[in-house]
Amino acid sequence: MSFEANVSAVLQLRRDRLSSLGRRHPWVFSGAIQEVEGSPEPGDLVKLIGPKAEVLGFGHYAKGSIAVRMLSFGTGTPDRAWWRAALENALRLRARLGLVDDPETGAFRWIHGEGDGLPGLIIDVYGNTAVMHAHDFGMHRRRHDLAEMIGELLPDRIQAIHHRRKDPDADKKTDLGEYLLKRSAPNASVLEHGIALSVDWVQGQKTGLFLDQREHRAMVGAHARGRRVLNLFCYNGGFSLAALAGGAELVASVDASEPAMKSLEHNLSLMGAGRERHQSHTRDVFQFIESDASRGFDLWIVDPPAFAKTHKARHRGIQAYRKLNRMALERIEPGGLLFTFSCSQAVDRTSFEGAVTAAAIDVGRSVRVLARLSQPADHPVSLFHPEGEYLKGLLLEVA
Numbered sequence: 001m002s003f004e005a006n007v008s009a010v011l012q013l014r015r016d017r018l019s020s021l022g023r024r025h026p027w028v029f030s031g032a033i034q035e036v037e038g039s040p041e042p043g044d045l046v047k048l049i050g051p052k053a054e055v056l057g058f059g060h061y062a063k064g065s066i067a068v069r070m071l072s073f074g075t076g077t078p079d080r081a082w083w084r085a086a087l088e089n090a091l092r093l094r095a096r097l098g099l100v101d102d103p104e105t106g107a108f109r110w111i112h113g114e115g116d117g118l119p120g121l122i123i124d125v126y127g128n129t130a131v132m133h134a135h136d137f138g139m140h141r142r143r144h145d146l147a148e149m150i151g152e153l154l155p156d157r158i159q160a161i162h163h164r165r166k167d168p169d170a171d172k173k174t175d176l177g178e179y180l181l182k183r184s185a186p187n188a189s190v191l192e193h194g195i196a197l198s199v200d201w202v203q204g205q206k207t208g209l210f211l212d213q214r215e216h217r218a219m220v221g222a223h224a225r226g227r228r229v230l231n232l233f234c235y236n237g238g239f240s241l242a243a244l245a246g247g248a249e250l251v252a253s254v255d256a257s258e259p260a261m262k263s264l265e266h267n268l269s270l271m272g273a274g275r276e277r278h279q280s281h282t283r284d285v286f287q288f289i290e291s292d293a294s295r296g297f298d299l300w301i302v303d304p305p306a307f308a309k310t311h312k313a314r315h316r317g318i319q320a321y322r323k324l325n326r327m328a329l330e331r332i333e334p335g336g337l338l339f340t341f342s343c344s345q346a347v348d349r350t351s352f353e354g355a356v357t358a359a360a361i362d363v364g365r366s367v368r369v370l371a372r373l374s375q376p377a378d379h380p381v382s383l384f385h386p387e388g389e390y391l392k393g394l395l396l397e398v399a
Contacts, residue, residue, distance in 0.1 A: 003079060003082075003083045007046060007077070008040050008045060009036055009039065009040035009061065010038060010047045010049055011037075011046050011049070011061075011068065012033070012037070012048075012049050012053075013034055013048060013049070013050060017029075017032035018050055018056070020032070024384040025385060026059075026114050026117075026119045026382070026385055027066045027068075027385075028059065028066070029066060029067060030064070030065055033067055034051070041061070042062050043060055043061065043138035043140065044060070044061045045059070045078075046059060046060075046061045048070075056073065056074075057070050057071075057072050057074060058078055059119075060120070060137070060138025060139070069119035069138070071117075071118070084152075086116065086117055087110075087149055087150070090112075090116040093377075093378075093380070094109075097377050099378055103191075104192075104193055105192050106126065106191045106192075107125060107190045108124070108211065109123070109125075109211050109212075110124065110378075112379045112388075113135070113388070114387075115388050117382075120135040120136020120138070120139045122207065123150065124201075125158075126186075126190050126201065127189075127199075128157055128160065128186065129160045129201065130154075131161075131163075131208060132146060132147070132162070132163045132180075133165070140165055143163045147181050151181055159184045159186065161179065161181040161182075162186070162201050162202070163177060163179075163180055164201065164202075186201075188200075189270060190209075192209075193214075193218050195241050195242060195245055195271065196270040196271065197238060197241070197270075198266050198267055204236075204263070211376075211378070211379070212343075212375045212376060212379050213239070213341075213391075214376060216239075217238050217241075220242050220243050220299070220339060221242035221243060221245055224242070224244075224246035224251075226247065226249055227243075227337075228248070228251075229248045229252070229299045230252050230299070230301070231251065231254065232288075232301060232302050232303070232304070232328075233254070233285055233302070234253035234254060234261075234264060235255060236264050237253050237267050238267075239303070239339075240253045241268070244271065244275070245271070250278075250279070251277060252293075253278065253281065254283055255281075255282065256282065256283060257282075261280055261282045264280060281293065289331060294331050295331065297331075297332065297333060297336070298332065298335060298337070299338075300328050300336065300337070302340040302341065303339075303340075303341045304321075304324060306342075306344040306345070307344055308347050310346055313346065314344075314346045322355040322358050323359075328340065329359055329362075329363045329398060334399060338395070338396040339394075340393060340394050340396065341393040342393070343390055343391050345390040347392075348392075349372075349389070349392045353394065356396075365399060366398075367396050367398050368397045369394055369395070371394070372394060373391075374389065374391055374393065375389070
């Protein structure tokens, strides 16, 4: 599938369902489609028209509740020049943020889906490797053209391009990744604020690292000096290493995943100095908090996986956030700092903060908000797609 792909079908929208496109929302739901002219396949480029045959825009077709992910609005077909401009504009923003040539930080997100006008596409850069992740089949079908363009735009940097895609028909979501460009052996570690972190873009979570927590890891490091730090759901230990580098007296990392803890140990070996101040606990987090081992810590990081991945699970997820934060607020030392997060897109900021507030009321402690936390600027949110704001967090002081 090339950038010059022809339109395979024309979709006419219902008169009463035009308002979302008028607001430039990038998703068209199946219930909004009045008529289909042609036989589109998943990933095909389709044209959307209104009841008077006016052209509304172009997007990738899918079979599901989200029938079309919009690429462009209006009459202009997204051709090769359009795609290049989209990638260039996104790269220009990252350069202005100081992320492209930062000698202390070698990883950044180049494309963040709807936030960069390319729904369903993620491109992360780790040193000399770009990692693509397609949540949309149309983006998957364009992977070779995208790889060619990535190589054109960062020719002196990108030595390898890896494409990640999970098999939708496999029970364990088998990785179907492939190297689209491999000029040299990829570097398997990057610097983040001067700290070396290993990156597993083949089997690791997301594209290898949780880049959306990059700036929050630096915040933890800035607050860690002299404190006893507990990092829950630690994954590969990014928060833990930041705390050690920041001068923490002791850091304990907890995760139930053995592969995650092995990755943490590898990162500690890259760090060298400071690991004597670290403890690893491969345990269920809730059980660990209930044990005596969770006593005596005055800086907590609570960064769980998404408790609510769908709107149907929203209520249960909110209750889980309340329970987890109640347990943390019960145990944290007086004067302690709590970094607490939710990455559940289905749980908005108001609901998350409500759950944390309810937890504080439950335990009867005085709690102050020092900062509200969100995803960094290389994970931008389109004003027309508020669903893109998925990461919520709070920095709390607990009396």
